[in-house]
Amino acid sequence: MSQHRPVGTPGRAGAVPALPDLPEATVARLPEYLRALHNLAETGNDTVSSEELAAAAGVNSAKLRKDLSQLGSYGTRGVGYDVALLIDQIEFVLGLTQSRAVALVGVGNLGHALAGYAGFAGRGFRIAALFDADPARLGEVINGLVVRHIDELPQVAAEESIAIGVIATPATAAQSVADQLVAAGVTSILNFAPCVLAVPDGVDVRKVDLAIELQILSFHEHRKAALTGLPAAAGPAAGLGSPNGTTPNGTTHGGAATAGLTALPGGLAATGTTEATPAGTLRSTNAEAVGS
Amino acid sequence: MSQHRPVGTPGRAGAVPALPDLPEATVARLPEYLRALHNLAETGNDTVSSEELAAAAGVNSAKLRKDLSQLGSYGTRGVGYDVALLIDQIEFVLGLTQSRAVALVGVGNLGHALAGYAGFAGRGFRIAALFDADPARLGEVINGLVVRHIDELPQVAAEESIAIGVIATPATAAQSVADQLVAAGVTSILNFAPCVLAVPDGVDVRKVDLAIELQILSFHEHRKAALTGLPAAAGPAAGLGSPNGTTPNGTTHGGAATAGLTALPGGLAATGTTEATPAGTLRSTNAEAVGS
DNA sequence: TAGTGTGAAGCGTTTCACAGCC
DNA sequence: GGCTGTGAAACGCTTCACACTA
Structure with a gap:
């Protein structure tokens, strides 16, 4: 393996050279x-x-x-x-040589923010369409895009070659939306709703859940408090040690942070693509939501 | 270890029984x-x-x-x-027996959505204060909270016993905000800005970056396309196999997904707490941002 | 009988340390 | 001399399989 095959020549995607099996x-x-x-x-x-x-x-x-x-x-x-x-x-x-069309479903609180997010275009993504089920929101124009009814998803997805969908709806609607996305040919889903989605084989799902992120931080706060014997938060940065020390766990206190998972009971935060469950099963119903 | 110590009796936090060293x-x-x-x-x-x-x-x-x-x-x-x-x-x-006060810095696009997010209260968190550096935003009331200037952070953090901070500013401002949060006694940070933060030892950082999430999905799209020989997205769910099959990698196609990391070049998506870098170093400057 | 709790095996990831090349 | 590329060791997490118990 002294000269691992270069993975393919960047430039024109189309020849599609063998992608390596990256961890x-x-x-x-x-x-x-x-x-x-x-x-x-x-x-x-x-x-x-x-x-x-x-x-x-x-x-x-x-x-x-x-x-x-x-x-x-x-x-x-x-x-x-x-x-x-x-x-x-x-x-x-990463397949970013082409700009990828993304469908965003749910233009509530979070959906609005995502639709207006400037960091997509420069990173290889283009929000190609906005959807919602709430009649009151249909027709609204956000960042130059009209909010359409979710029933139009199949046509639009085909027209725009949409393969990636973002779910920013309440948890109660998420599974149904996921089903519709899959039926429309979407094979990758980014889920902001606080629930587990069941999708068929071949479809990737990543979850982003803010509340879970906060809860993980809460755990570390709790631990720190237990270690120092202080019940609540201490005053301004008291005994902060030397910069950057790595904890056994991989959880690093200090230094630049990166790694882990997430999921949020009614929120945001991200986890990777994984685990399998009897598809079609569970359809958890979490009241609070992200989107509309 | 036939009867691992029960971790402490839920109910009153204060006795702070030994927390187990959870993975x-x-x-x-x-x-x-x-x-x-x-x-x-x-x-x-x-x-x-x-x-x-x-x-x-x-x-x-x-x-x-x-x-x-x-x-x-x-x-x-x-x-x-x-x-x-x-x-x-x-x-x-998880330390959720008490409601934890959270400071949100940056009330732009995303910050607004987070401030209005209903899923916090029910999950043990209370957004106690909003901050921004933009004079035009000061005084604005979001969800019952006034947007204050970031210079007020020290007092407010002390008054409200804030130990957790959320950064929803542009990447250019993130490091400076992090420094101010740390100086104000915050020991856990949830970072939505697309950049690496350097913080002292003892401070936990988790990163949420939407663009990175999408890029990871893009990789899988790219791979699927390469495998099937199709250059772009296929039509409606064609040859989707049996429900839920787990790929060697842990990356599961189909089934419920959960796991992995994230980070977004100008966006959202979450990674865990980790890695260390020479604190104080690097201060990456990424143009596009999340917040204002 | 049904289902938890857990050693032990299996895997993937991280870290080390150094050979190899510019 | 400096820095990449990589075997091999170390580590942590996941999965298996079953002893144990209500």
Whole structure:
């Protein structure tokens, strides 16, 4: 494996060269590397060492090198990585050489924010259509897009070649929306509703749940309080030790944070693609929601 | 370890009994179990088997049992778990017996949505204060709270005993905000800005980045397309196989999804608490933002 | 009989340390 | 000399399978 196949030549997607079987953990970090690389490129850097890039992405250099080597990366010993080249490589692997059309369902509180989010276009995504079931919201124009009824999803999805859907509805509606997305040909779903979705094989689901993120932080607060013997939050940064120490668990206190999971009882926060359950089963009904 | 210490008696937090050293992966799943349990309680269930609860939470029963046994759980062989008791246990471990005050910084697009999010109160959190640096936004009332200038953070944090901060500002402002939060005594941060934060030891950071979530989904789309030989998205659900099959990687296609990481180049999506970098270093400057 | 609790095996990920190359 | 690429060790998490118990 001294020269792992380059993963395919960036530039034209279409020849679709064999994609390597990247570890999920690596895939999850590539976007972070990509962001760091774009920053470096903007500040005029042509090359980076694994040490520098790792610092910018919040990981250690060994991990970064191993991740990049999985791509059959183009580093130069004694020098580092070519920033522009690496950007192309990663964008190719992530399938970002084409702009992907995304359907957003649920234009409530959160849905509005997502629809207005500027960070998509620059990252390879285009919100192609907005949907909702609430008649009161239909016709509303958000960021230049009209809110359509969810029944129009099949046609629009076909017209716009939509393969990715975002669910920002209340939990009660999420499963039904997921079913409709799948029926319309969507094969990847980002779910902001606080519930578990059952989808057929071949469909990827990622969950983002804010409340769960906060609850995980709460656990650590609780632990810290238990350790110091203080019941509540202490005053301004009292005994903060030396910068960055890594806890056995991988949970790092201090330093740049990155890693873990999430899910929120009525909110946001993200988990990866995983686990299987008897599809069609469970249809949890959580009152509070994110969207409308 | 036939009878792992019960983790402490739920009810009064203050005696602060020794919290067990839970694996991060377990901690990240507890909130999901909790949500599932609340759903079950609402539908009148008094007890659940590991099989049922696992299905409702989107994990397999072995994992669930192992997780709950870490808490020194109160299951009954041949019967299952007492729903109410388990809820108490998990809420205690997560430190949710008290309502935690949260400071939200950045009331732009996303910040607004978060401030108006109803799912907090019911989950043990209370947004106690809103901050922004933009003079145009000061004084604005969102959901009953006035937007204050970030300079007021120290006083307010002390008055309200705020230990958790949420950053929903542009990436350019995030590090500075984090520094101010830490200086005000905040020891847990949920970061929605697409950048790596450097914080002192003892402070936990979790990152939520929507664009990264989408990019991870994009990778899977890319892979699926490469496998089927189709360049773009196929039409409506064509050859979807049997429900739920688990891929070697842990990445599951189909079935309920949960797990992984996230981070978004200008957006949302969550990662866990982790990794360390030379604190104080890097201060990436990413143009596009989330908040104002 | 039904279902929890848990050693032990299996896997994936992280970290180490260094060979190899520029 | 400096830095990448990578075997191999270490670690943590997941899954299995079954002893144990209500």
